[in-house]
Amino acid sequence: MNAPTIVIGAGIIGLSIAATLRKRGAPVLLLDAGAVCGGASWGNAGHIATEQVYPVADPSLLKKLPAMLLNPLGPLRLDWRYLPKLLPWAWHAVLNMRPQHFQKNHQALLALNSRCLADWQQFAREWRLAPWLQIQGSLLVCEQDATADALQKHGRTLNALGVENQWLSAEALHEREPGLAANQSGGLFYPHTGHIVNLDALTQTLKTAFTGMGGRLQEYCTVYQAHINADGGLTLLTGQGMMQAAKVVLAAGAFSKTLAQQLTGINVPLDTERGYHLMLPAEQGRLKIPVSSADRRFIMTPMTNGLRLAGTVEYAGLRAPPNMARARKLLPLAEGMLAQPLDADGASEWMGCRPTTADSLPVIDRSGNVLLAFGHQHLGLTQAATTAAAIAALYFDEPPPHDLRPFRLNRFAG
DSSP: OEEEEEEEOOSHHHHHHHHHHHHTTOOEEEEOSSSTTOSHHHHSOOEEOTTOOSOSSOGGGGGGHHHHHHOTTSSEEEOGGGHHHHHHHHHHHHHTTSHHHHHHHHHHHHHHHHHHHHHHHHHHHHHTOGGGEEOSOEEEEEOSHHHHHHHHHHHHHHHHHTOOOEEEEHHHHHHHOTTBOTTOOEEEEETTOEEESOHHHHHHHHHHHHHHTTOEEEOSOOEEEEEEOTTSOEEEEETTEEEEEEEEEEOOGGGOHHHHHHHHSOOOOEEEEEEEEEEETTOOSSOSSOEEETTTTEEEEEETTEEEEEEEEEEOTTTSOOOTHHHHTHHHHHHTTBSSOOOOTTOEEEEEEEEEETTSOOEEEEETTEEEEEOBGGGHHHHHHHHHHHHHHHHTTOOOSSOOGGGOGGGGOO
16 A cells, blocks of 8 residues: 555544645545554543643652652552663653753743644634534642642743733632532632543544545554655555555654654654543533642543543553553542542543653654654643644645744754
């Protein structure tokens, strides 16, 4: 099977890129090792998290690491058997915690995220996704006095950066979200954030639009190897045989590392932060907007098919079996924040792999006939529409809609 353009990876990033390119006339074949948006794009928290403008590799976490790592069901877990493979990424992550690097990465995330809500709104209008995109804001709440002080300071810092937020007292918080328990003493309200109320419906609508325009799709097709031919074309070895393409877009998320090295020669410090969710289908109308806990370090997102409890970070690689006790742990965390017990009847558990570079910035770039769009960490959904617009500009040799220098692949060269 041959195609002028092959997009590797049909998560929300790859699917958005494929649809954007096809609408502009590019013949596109979209490949995925599983189902379209069947991984982290299906199981994420659904939060358009434009307020998250600081790198994952935050030096303030270093002093908390020992206690967090010793708790097997805590918000952060390291599988010690995976440590030797994680060490190169971890070393680069520590280097990126140095003040100059941390600030540079923070500024890049701030600039990128500042575009994302408007881009999502335009993208939703273009692809008729508006029924599933709600822009009603989100909350970051607390229950400890020390956390409240830290959150108010954080809020002031964000406001100075242009990330609008408002501190809510306990009374104002419970007026906005009456379902919260009395122990929730206040929080930050972010008005310019949103959430997807039905990820499956949204992605299926986009998939149908892509194929309806003549886009080709091959699910359950793993790409094992890729190389550049002497004429500049590309050859892929897949589970469905050899494929030839004039251009390739690599958007395989956490599975992009090996293919990126084969296609560009650069070893990207990319690893996966495995995340979990617990879906409660019997819980309808408990909350109005996403609520994150600064103390308990997880998020609750109201969706049309229930309440999604999501969060945790686990470093265990791409192949280790899931530890669903981490998903089940989210239920008592949530119940401790809510005024009434949750109905867990029919609850389902999930684990997926988030692709995180050592500097917390995605790769959005072009190298010859290879375009790269991966490494969006917790912000893949948030940055999907913005990334699709940038890749389309690179594909058609147009000026990019924003500065892509911080996201170039060559930052990892040498």
